[in-house]
Amino acid sequence: MSWGKGIALLYSGFVVFMVGLVYMCVQQENIFLVSSDYYKQELAYQDKINHSQNAADLSSEVIIDYTETGLAITFPQECNESSGEISLYRPSNANKDVSIPFRLSLSNTLNVPTANLDKGLWVLKLSWSKNDKEYYLEEKITV
Known part of the structure; x- marks a missing residue:
């Protein structure tokens, strides 16, 4: 594998990781605040x-x-x-x-x-x- 393909694979993996992380954060429903006011x-x-x-x-x-x-x-x-x-x-x-x-x-x-x-x-x-x-x-x- 060449350097170009390795760098492209690294960036693609990072993008997939970040998209997955954002998706998991958006799905979080139970956010308990100390108080609503x-x-x-x-x-x-x-x-x-x-x-x-x-x-x-x-x-x-x-x-x-x-x-x-x-x-x-x-x-x-x-x-x-x-x-x-x-x-x-x-x-x-x-x-x-x-x-x-x-x-x-x-x-x-x-x-x-x-x-x-x-x-x-x-x-x-x-x-x-x-x-x-x-x-x-x-x-x-x-x-």
Whole structure:
């Protein structure tokens, strides 16, 4: 084989490889983004920092305990009669994310069942408010 045929074969092989690679990329359907509205969330990130600081300034920290039935989340005493939302974010699959609204009573303890959750890493995101003051806490947990 001559040099000309070898170079032509090399370029042809490269073109076939690139066309195949582009075809495989176009066929990819499951593209999981962290959030569908991440631009909007990024603009409000300073608010999240402020809410996290509010949670850090509480008289005691939020305690997350593992129980037989799931998670027991205990809030400080000054958070009673507040309301908010618990989000369980699954980094490996956005379709498995769970969001649970809550309202705290005098007990200040929430029980979150984990029986229906897949085993592995989750990110627990707590956001709550009381008297127009917002709080936010994010914790990595393993179920």
